[in-house]
Amino acid sequence: MDSFLETFILSAFIICTLLLVYLLRSRWHNKTFGKILDAKRSSWSIQDFLEHRTNRPHQGQVFSFKEGLVTSSTYRIKGRFDQAILYWDANPILEAVIERKFPRRILPEKVRNEDVFQAELYALTLTEMGAISADCKIIVIYCLQQEASTCVDRNRDGCLNCRKGRRFVSGFNLNRVAKKLDKLNKEWYKSKTPRANSSRDSCIICPYSRKRGCKHSTI
Amino acid sequence: MGTTSNRDSTEFRNISDLRIQYQCSYRLYLKHKIGDRPTLEREKGRQLHQEVFSLGERGESINTRLILAVIIITLFAAAIWIFGGL
Numbered sequence: 151m152d153s154f155l156e157t158f159i160l161s162a163f164i165i166c167t168l169l170l171v172y173l174l175r176s177r178w179h180n181k182t183f184g185k186i187l188d189a190k191r192s193s194w195s196i197q198d199f200l201e202h203r204t205n206r207p208h209q210g211q212v213f214s215f216k217e218g219l220v221t222s223s224t225y226r227i228k229g230r231f232d233q234a235i236l237y238w239d240a241n242p243i244l245e246a247v248i249e250r251k252f253p254r255r256i257l258p259e260k261v262r263n264e265d266v267f268q269a270e271l272y273a274l275t276l277t278e279m280g281a282i283s284a285d286c287k288i289i290v291i292y293c294l295q296q297e298a299s300t301c302v303d304r305n306r307d308g309c310l311n312c313r314k315g316r317r318f319v320s321g322f323n324l325n326r327v328a329k330k331l332d333k334l335n336k337e338w339y340k341s342k343t344p345r346a347n348s349s350r351d352s353c354i355i356c357p358y359s360r361k362r363g364c365k366h367s368t369i
Numbered sequence: 370m371g372t373t374s375n376r377d378s379t380e381f382r383n384i385s386d387l388r389i390q391y392q393c394s395y396r397l398y399l400k401h402k403i404g405d406r407p408t409l410e411r412e413k414g415r416q417l418h419q420e421v422f423s424l425g426e427r428g429e430s431i432n433t434r435l436i437l438a439v440i441i442i443t444l445f446a447a448a449i450w451i452f453g454g455l
Binding site: 155156159160162163166167169170216217221226227228229232250251252253254262263264265267268271272275293295298299301302309310312330331334335337338344345346347352355356357358364 | 379380381382383384385387388389390391392393394395396397398399400403406407408409410411413414417418420421422424436439440442443446447449450453
């Protein structure tokens with residue numbers, strides 16, 4: 151074969167291999183992200199899927215549900231999750247619950263506990279609605295508003311995954327979340343004195359703060 | 370909270386309120402006492418949620434198709450290089 155053509159084909163092979171590694175890296179780092187990328191947008195509502203009111207889905211087919219309304223009668227909580235990934239294996243299996251946050255200026259170095267707790271509550275509700283969550287992952291994605299806006303304005307692909315964002319993955323423990331919820335409900339229903347979190351990070355984001363300081367002492 | 374009357378234990382609590390309470394229960398107390406204070410950051414975040422989700426499906430399916438296309442090209446190039454040299 152002509153040496154130029156041979157070199158060209160070899161270069162194309164190397165470039166394609168490197169590109170493949172780049173595209174697949176998230177799958178190698180974390181199986182869950184691979185499943186999320188492969189998840190098919192579900193045409194059913196989350197309630198229909200969990201209550202088996204659908205044509206039986208293919209075994210193992212992963213579905214993505216977005217902005218689903220969920221309610222738990224046991225824990226008396228309700229909400230709308232960002233995204234939930236489920237697949238069918240004789241029963242609906244909850245693979246992951248994803249919560250996206252769009253901070254204005256700074257990407258957090260570590261995940262905020264309240265964001266994890268919020269996603270955990272969605273997972274708790276979905277479990278009570280019929281999903282099996284033994285291996286559920288809790289994923290929090292932080293994406294700067296500027297980054298997300300630019301992606302949207304340019305109509306680019308992959309805005310949902312926010313390549314320049316930060317992702318934090320943790321496991322879901324139903325008993326641990328139920329205990330946290332129970333503690334908060336005791337404060338709420340027994341009308342205990344509210345406690346202020348007067349840390350700087352907390353006050354900066356608080357809409358009731360005054361000059362970035364906690365003003366709880368002024369009320 | 371504080372000395373407010375007993376809350377109705379049959380009501381359903383909103384998960385976003387529970388998030389606030391977990392972070393700072395006083396902030397939730399102020400939200401109920403003074404009213405919600407939407408911030409620009411929060412409104413922008415809400416808007417971005419909707420816009421990003423509307424583009425999301427396209428991004429996810431194109432990523433998979435792109436990977437398949439690259440695999441095919443890689444195998445094709447490898448085959449030409451191997452068999453072309455024989």
